[in-house]
Amino acid sequence: xxxxxxxxxxxxDGPAAAGKGTxxxxxxxxxxxxxxxxxxxYRAVGRKTLDGVGAIxxxxxxxxxxxxxxxxxxxxVAQAASRVAVIAEVRSAxxxxxxxxxxxxxxxxxxxxxxxxVICPEAEVKLYVTASAQVRAMRRLQELTDAxxxxxxxxxxxxxxxxxxxxxxxxxxxxxxxxxAVTIDTSDLTxxxxxxxxxxxxxxxRT
Ligand code: DC
Numbered sequence: 001x002x003x004x005x006x007x008x009x010x011x012x013d014g015p016a017a018a019g020k021g022t023x024x025x026x027x028x029x030x031x032x033x034x035x036x037x038x039x040x041x042y043r044a045v046g047r048k049t050l051d052g053v054g055a056i057x058x059x060x061x062x063x064x065x066x067x068x069x070x071x072x073x074x075x076x077v078a079q080a081a082s083r084v085a086v087i088a089e090v091r092s093a094x095x096x097x098x099x100x101x102x103x104x105x106x107x108x109x110x111x112x113x114x115x116x117x118v119i120c121p122e123a124e125v126k127l128y129v130t131a132s133a134q135v136r137a138m139r140r141l142q143e144l145t146d147a148x149x150x151x152x153x154x155x156x157x158x159x160x161x162x163x164x165x166x167x168x169x170x171x172x173x174x175x176x177x178x179x180x181a182v183t184i185d186t187s188d189l190t191x192x193x194x195x196x197x198x199x200x201x202x203x204x205x206r207t
Contacts, residue, residue: 008033008107009122010202011115014129015175016078016163017136017143019186019194023129024111026195027202031109036101038112038119039081041094043072046080055084059093075144075151075159082163085113086170095119113167116178125205127198128177131187136160 010033012024021037028035044066048058071077084090091114102110102120110119116126131139137157144151167175177183182201186194 005105007103007105008124008206009102009115009120010107010109010125010127011102011120011123011178011181012109012111012127012129012198013113013115013117013175013177013181014111014127015131015136015167016160017140018129018131019139019191020111020129022191023127023184023186023194023198024109027109027198030195030199031107031202033107033109034101034104036098036108036110038094038098038110038115040067040072041098042081042085042090043077044069045084045090045094046082047072047077049084050076050080055087056089056093059084059087059090062094073147074149075156078163079159082166086166086172088172091172113175114173116181117176118173121178125202126178126181127201128181128183129194129198130183130185133157133160133164135187 010027012020014020024035024037041062044062045055045058047069049055098110098119102108102123116123134157137153137160140160141151141153141156144156184194184197189197
């Protein structure tokens with residue numbers, strides 16, 4: 001059963017590799033609402049800058065096809081995404097699409113860094129999904145190794161910490177929990193436990 005026909009936004013923010021994506025996909029399936037991984041927008045823009053396209057130009061010309069590029073999940077693209085994400089004009093070029101998605105009829109879950117604070121401050125549910133940097137780096141290392149990327153823990157941890165510092169320290173829409181967000185620390189949780197905690201939060205706020 002869907003949540004409701006009226007807009008019902010679930011905002012899931014948090015740092016890299018905390019489990020936002022897994023939790024958001026599970027919430028979308030459970031409540032039968034649409035899901036947008038907003039990091040993909042920044043990754044697609046970051047990917048274009050690696051080919052020499054200007055960040056603002058890339059953001060303003062972004063199309064759905066750009067989100068289906070195969071190599072958006074690499075560490076290089078992640079860092080490029082975090083770099084373009086500090087540019088106010090890039091963020092404003094991506095605002096309307098995210099905003100419209102958030103308030104679509106039937107409900108939506110969006111995961112990112114600024115969903116509960118900037119894109120949809122009136123979201124009915126706001127979750128801040130986090131975990132220690134060490135745990136997040138271990139998980140990311142596992143994903144990268146599984147995908148065939150040669151790397152090591154120290155490098156992945158340094159990448160995670162660099163991205164945290166940039167995402168939390170930027171002037172425009174820095175990563176931080178909204179005042180009314182519920183924090184889920186997944187450091188010591190299994191995926192099933194983290195998803196259960198998120199589902200319980202959404203259920204509490206349904207009327
Ligand atoms: O969630 P992710 O790792 O795919 O995000 C990649 C980068 O994009 C992240 O380091 C910062 C940026 N980003 C952002 O600034 N705002 C969002 N809502 C989503 C991602």
